Amino acid sequence: MVNQIAGVDVSRETMADLEGFAALTTKWTQKINLISRNTSDDIWNRHIVDSVQLYQYAPDRFQNWVDLGSGGGFPGIVMAILGKAKQPKAQFILIESDQRKAAFLRTAARELSLQVDVIAKRIEDVTPQGADIVSARALAPLSALLDMTSRHLSPEGIALLPKGKQVRQEIAEAQKSWRFQLEDHASFTDPQACILAIQRIESRGQ
Numbered sequence: 001m002v003n004q005i006a007g008v009d010v011s012r013e014t015m016a017d018l019e020g021f022a023a024l025t026t027k028w029t030q031k032i033n034l035i036s037r038n039t040s041d042d043i044w045n046r047h048i049v050d051s052v053q054l055y056q057y058a059p060d061r062f063q064n065w066v067d068l069g070s071g072g073g074f075p076g077i078v079m080a081i082l083g084k085a086k087q088p089k090a091q092f093i094l095i096e097s098d099q100r101k102a103a104f105l106r107t108a109a110r111e112l113s114l115q116v117d118v119i120a121k122r123i124e125d126v127t128p129q130g131a132d133i134v135s136a137r138a139l140a141p142l143s144a145l146l147d148m149t150s151r152h153l154s155p156e157g158i159a160l161l162p163k164g165k166q167v168r169q170e171i172a173e174a175q176k177s178w179r180f181q182l183e184d185h186a187s188f189t190d191p192q193a194c195i196l197a198i199q200r201i202e203s204r205g206q
Contacts, residue, residue: 006053006188008082017081017112018048024108025072032100034072045189051075053188054135054160055082057197062090062132066152068123069139070094073105075162079135080114091115093129095152097122123148130154137162142170142196146178150201158199165192177204 003010010018022043025034051074058065058079065083067076073094080092092115096102102120109116119126129152136145142163149159163170171182179202187193 006049007056008052010052010082011085014081014085017084018052018078020112021073021077021081021108022048024111028104028107029072032104034101034104047072047074048078050162050187050189051078051137052082054162054195055079055086057158057160057185057195058133059158062087064091064093064129064131065133065135066093066095066129066131068095068134068136068145068148068152070096070105070118071098071101071137073108075135075137077105077108077112077114077116080109080116081112084112084114088115091117093117093119093131095119095121095123095126124151126152128152130157132157134159135161141173142167143174143177146174146180146198146201149198150178150203153201156199158197159201161196161198162187163194163196164190167194167196171196178202179204 003015028034054075065079070076076094083090094105094116099120102118105118131152131154134149134153153159181199183197185195
């Protein structure tokens with residue numbers, strides 16, 4: 001049996017993993033600040049579904065997906081859960097400098113049998129990953145995010161970046177320092193938000 005979440009086909013096994021991850025996140029949030037307490041009651045829509053929607057813009061085939069500032073695992077762990085069925089040979093690398101959150105991510109990966117490597121370092125201190133896909137959610141303004149993303153993205157790779165209502169302002173600001181190929185997609189969960197799909201990032205040398 002296959003369901004669909006935010007435009008992505010999801011098997012019964014994948015749905016069970018997503019529900020398990022939601023429960024694990026809720027449990028750990030009582031101890032460490034993985035998600036805002038005022039969104040924990042609506043974790044499914046605010047975090048799970050909001051993350052799942054990114055997967056539909058990923059290439060059909062990829063080998064490595066890097067998630068920057070993974071925090072509570074949104075979208076990194078969610079992408080790895082989807083990839084477990086759709087791209088079982090792909091590796092998901094989650095970069096998170098907070099040691100407690102990194103411990104949570106490792107626990108989630110182990111309990112859900114995910115192909116995940118957690119790197120508990122600052123993004124700029126991590127060896128460039130040459131990723132096919134880089135994602136980041138609620139991490140930094142776009143201009144700063146492109147600096148981090150370009151470090152870890154392969155020349156032919158794609159960055160998938162959810163953004164909120166200030167997105168047009170952020171794009172305009174980023175274009176002062178960066179050249180990039182951009183597609184934007186409406187968010188499934190927030191009419192004021194969108195997902196940016198960015199390729200061929202180049203510094204203007206300023």
